[in-house]
Structure formats: C-alpha cells, structure tokens
Amino acid sequence: QEISERLKIPRSRIYRIASFYEAMSLRPIGKHKVSVCMGTACQVRGSGMILDRTESKLKIKQGGTTPDMRFTLKRVNCLGCCAIGPVMVVDDDYHGRVTSDRVERIIKKYD
Numbered sequence: 001q002e003i004s005e006r007l008k009i010p011r012s013r014i015y016r017i018a019s020f021y022e023a024m025s026l027r028p029i030g031k032h033k034v035s036v037c038m039g040t041a042c043q044v045r046g047s048g049m050i051l052d053r054t055e056s057k058l059k060i061k062q063g064g065t066t067p068d069m070r071f072t073l074k075r076v077n078c079l080g081c082c083a084i085g086p087v088m089v090v091d092d093d094y095h096g097r098v099t100s101d102r103v104e105r106i107i108k109k110y111d
C-alpha cells in the first residue's frame with residue numbers, strides 16, 4: 001500500500017511484480033535463507049534426502065520460516081553449480097556434495 005501510494009502505481013502492479021520475482025517475498029523471511037537445490041543433477045545425487053533432513057532439522061516444510069524467524073527454507077531449481085551437487089546454499093555460502101549427515105552441521109554454523 002505504501003509503495004503504491006508513494007510511487008503512484010496501482011497496488012495490483014506492485015503485487016504482480018512482488019509475486020513474480022523469487023528474490024521478493026510477500027511474507028517476512030528468516031534471518032538466514034536456506035535453499036536446497038532440487039534441479040535434476042542434484043536430485044539424482046540425493047537432494048530429496050537433503051531437503052527431507054533439512055525440513056526435519058528445522059521443523060518446517062519448504063517455503064516455511066521457523067517460528068523464531070531464524071531460518072527460511074526454500075527448494076530451488078538449478079543453482080548453476082551442478083558439478084558439486086547436491087547443493088545447499090545458506091545466505092551466500094554454497095555447500096557442495098552435501099550429505100544428509102552434513103545437514104545438521106551446516107545448519108548449526110548459522111544457529
């Protein structure tokens with residue numbers, strides 16, 4: 001509403017842009033953004049288990065944010081570094097060849 005008023009642009013146009021771009025969110029997101037790649041190359045190397053383990057560790061489903069607002073978890077498609085898949089990104093840190101056993105240690109670094 002505020003953006004619409006300040007820029008004198010209809011709210012519908014603001015909403016269309018905000019809901020189109022992945023980098024924008026209409027809901028508050030956590031301090032740390034965790035992305036698990038579910039692109040084909042990562043999937044064949046087990047990223048499904050990585051996502052399951054991350055959901056279990058954070059106690060949220062993908063797309064969700066922890067109640068303490070520390071983590072938001074997203075599944076994403078190819079991050080462009082398939083050779084090191086499966087890939088998990090926390091904030092700007094890329095973690096390659098992630099195993100389900102490493103998930104806990106990776107998350108703990110940001111806790």
Ligand code: FES
Nearest residue numbers: 037039042079082
């Ligand atoms: S498929 Fe995961 S980085 Fe390309």
